[in-house]
Amino acid sequence: MTAPQPDDLWPDVRPEAARRLMAAAVTSFAERGYHATTTRDIATAAGMSPAALYVHFPAKSAVLFAISRSGHERMLAMVERVVADDPDPVVTMRTLVERFVAWHAKRHVVARVVQHELAALPPQEYEVVADLRRRTEQHVRDVITAGVSLRQFEVPDVRTAARAVLGLGIDVARWYTPTTRPAPTELGRQYADLVLRMLGHHDRTD
Amino acid sequence: MTAPQPDDLWPDVRPEAARRLMAAAVTSFAERGYHATTTRDIATAAGMSPAALYVHFPAKSAVLFAISRSGHERMLAMVERVVADDPDPVVTMRTLVERFVAWHAKRHVVARVVQHELAALPPQEYEVVADLRRRTEQHVRDVITAGVSLRQFEVPDVRTAARAVLGLGIDVARWYTPTTRPAPTELGRQYADLVLRMLGHHDRTD
Structure with missing residues (x-):
């Protein structure tokens, strides 16, 4: 398992201690699952005391929420950038899948937590993440619909096609390892x- | 979450108490993850004592292994049946995906455990399951290769294509719920x- 790099993954999170806690939590959640991880495990892995964790996060679920929201915001922002960059649905879809897949391969440890621990989020936090997911999926549907209008794409069902596109990318995080070939960009x-x-x-x- | 039906899922497992324990374990693992589930949780959910569990399974990992092996054996047997039924790669691939996807949608709770808790298996048990996965994936590659030879398929990389085919199906278990439409067969x-x-x-x- 590749240890996540806090600075690289969450450049915007301040202070650095919060970033370190998020990275430690990702490793613990990925290894043992959310429910079997304690706030003490996370704090210890980050080289801190449990009390120091509570300075930054009121509860274990707040750490999971920070990780999950950040991952989903990053994917939505990426999709929005790609959609804004080029009006051609084929170019847009190609770039979108390339980046989405490469991220899930390169960041497979954090991506697994982001994608597979959703059910552990408290209801209100879940709703925030579900909204980010709906917006991301809607963009993908819009690109497909635009491609269908231009006769560049032809699909029997836009919703199913969008699910398949995103599902293919998300699934990569399940099986990708640091020794998997091809490399993330080529995949x-x-x-x-x-x-x-x-x-x-x-x-x-x- | 749809409770798994022990008789339907594991008709071959005897006695009935072992089936009940496997069903209870699936529900617990799916809700809280493998590591946060105790043998006592499983026994209680099955209406039995922890001591009664040990009559059938020597450890929690043995229950996970029974669930995981059974799911993987079932998928391999399905693929082998479909491959043996018709020599045409297009017909074979269509039937294979239809059944693989429908199973992961209909049995999404058990499929999540089968597909997402692999890392929790002890090394020897993991090897047994990994071998079943390799054989399943090899069949899918063989069907693609046969289709390429007959010029029915055209893929840049057979290994990546096989991963994508299986990944699409496996991913369905991540998001499918009892209220999802379309129904498993149509999906x-x-x-x-x-x-x-x-x-x-x-x-x-x-």
Whole structure:
């Protein structure tokens, strides 16, 4: 398992102690699951006392929420940037899948926590994350719908297609390891090719 | 969360008490994760004493192994049946994805445990399950390779394509709920269409 790098993952989180706690929590949640991890485990792994943890996070669920929200915000921001960059649905979908897949491969440890521990969030926090997910999924549907209008894509059901696109990327975090080949960027390219075919684009480029 | 039905899931497991313990364990593992579940939790949920659990399973990990091996054996047996039934790679792939996806949707609670708690298995038990996974994946690769030889499929990388096919199906268990639409069988059909396109088949049927 690759230890997450706090500065790299959460450059905006201040102070540095909070970042260290989030990184320690990711490792513990990924190894033992959220429920079997105590605030003491997290604090100890971060080289701090449990009391020091509570200065930054009121509860274990607040650490999970910070990790989960950050991951989902990052994915939504990435998708919004890609959508804004180029009006062509094919270019947009290719870039979106490349980046989404590469992130889930490179950041597979944090991505597993972000994607698989949702059910452990308290209701209000879950709603915040669910909203970020809905907005991300809506962008993907919009790109597919735009491609269908331009006859670049052809899909029987836009909702199912969007689920499949995101699901392919999310699933990468489940099986990717530091020794997996191809590297994250190349895997992203291969998956983007597969997704464009899946959306009915392949036949128009031959 | 839909409670798993022991008789339906594990018709071959005897005696009935062992099946009941496996079903109780699936529910507990799915709710709290493997590490936060105790043998006492499992026994209590099955209406038994911890001592009664040990009559059937020497440890908590033995219950997880029984659940995981059974799920993986079932998937491998399904794939082997489908492969033996029809020599045509397109027909085989369609049936295989339909059944694989429908199972992961219908049995999403047990499938989540089967697919997401692998890391909690002891090394020897993990190896048994990893071997079942490798054999399943090899069948999927063989079907793709056969389709490529017959010019029914066209993929840049057979290994990546096989991962994507299985990953799409496995991911369904992550998000499927009892109220999700479409129903498991219809979702299987839609995903089979998407997979055949992804494998480069779509352009040859137009």
